[in-house]
Amino acid sequence: MKSATNPSRRDMLKLAGIAGIAIASIPVTAFAAKNAGLRTSMKYKETPEGDKECSNCVQFVPGKTPKDLGGCKLFLGDTEVNPKGYCVAWAKKP
Ligand code: SF4
Numbered sequence: 572m573k574s575a576t577n578p579s580r581r582d583m584l585k586l587a588g589i590a591g592i593a594i595a596s597i598p599v600t601a602f603a604a605k606n607a608g609l610r611t612s613m614k615y616k617e618t619p620e621g622d623k624e625c626s627n628c629v630q631f632v633p634g635k636t637p638k639d640l641g642g643c644k645l646f647l648g649d650t651e652v653n654p655k656g657y658c659v660a661w662a663k664k665p
Pocket residue numbers: 613615624625626628629630631632642643644645646652656657658659660661662
């Protein structure tokens with residue numbers, strides 16, 4: 572016997588479907604994030620320092636294309652690292 576507080580399998584599948592649609596409709600940019608604390612402490616800037624830039628740093632995690640924003644292995648959760656950016660932790664990519 573089904574009670575009001577014990578949802579049926581059909582109810583659960585309906586909820587899962589609604590949740591799936593809701594998640595699928597969230598734009599990818601909603602997950603973009605900056606690690607403000609580390610950016611400040613590492614003196615991150617959006618411009619290169621001479622020929623030193625994120626795109627040629629060993630810590631850089633490239634985006635979809637060479638010009639897209641990417642990540643940094645040091646800036647946890649940061650998805651908006653500019654390939655033309657720079658910080659004091661720069662280390663030449665081998
Ligand atoms: S360590 Fe600094 S220079 Fe290197 S990718 Fe990360 S933010 Fe850019």
